[in-house]
Amino acid sequence: MPHVIVMGNEKGGSGKSTTAMHVATALTREGGKVAAIDLDLRQQSFFRYLDNRADYVRRHAIELPTPRRAQPRPSDRDSRAEAEAEERDRFAQALAECGDCDFVLIDCPGSYSTYSRLAHAAADTLVTPINDSLVDFDMLARLDPQTGRVKGPSVYAEMVWKARQDRAASGRRPTDWLVLRNRMSALDARNKRRVGVAVQELAARIGFRLAPGFSERVIFRELFLSGLTLLDLRETDPQAMTLSNVAARQEVRDLMRALELPEG
């Protein structure tokens, strides 16, 4: 069985698709057989990123390690129960198609869906990127607005908890949940500290590990259009290996190490 890695949270724009692309590419570059599933059926950012990569490869007539794709289609049944049952089957089918892979990388939408819930229950590793501000922290926990202290888990954290229980009940190994602080700013040291304290407090309470985060860098937005990741730059554009990009690439490598994935 492949190791299933899921990028999930219930907020748009926090870095799920960017992280999905970087992790999938890193694993493919290491020689792993990797399949990509994009459950954000509306935005399809992960697959658009892969489309851009295919374009780049064509235009430059080079080879770049690229994960292959699998995709369950949405159900169009009217009855909710029937739609859920059909999507459950289609999800299982999509995963079965990846049976010969070492890793399956699943990108989730920024809101609840049946597919998203199924993916969370299938996750051997769950990565939740959050924008590095207290505003976005409410995706993980409810905070006391006066004191900034954690009052309890959010609906999303409860969904993860439920998905983990379902896994435990079916005898599968527990999900390793990592929260990744994204778009960290060097300037806003006070906010950074406050988020750090709140995340640490919550990590112990609801059971996730803290992954080393990504700094805020313009390069991430530029890379999407070319379909490249920080790990491809040395070959595709040696000039692009600026100090900032080398530091960013190191952040990606630190994340890969922190994931503690099995050997491909």
Ligand SMILES: Nc1ncnc2c1ncn2[C@@H]1O[C@H](COP(=O)(O)OP(=O)(O)O)[C@@H](O)[C@H]1O
């Ligand atoms: N660390 C970062 N620094 C700068 N921009 C980033 C960073 N991470 C993500 N972005 C940009 O933010 C936007 C949203 O990221 P994305 O990965 O699509 O989020 P999600 O999938 O959670 O909606 C994209 O334009 C992406 O390029």
Ligand SMILES: [Mg+2]
């Ligand atoms: Mg996305």
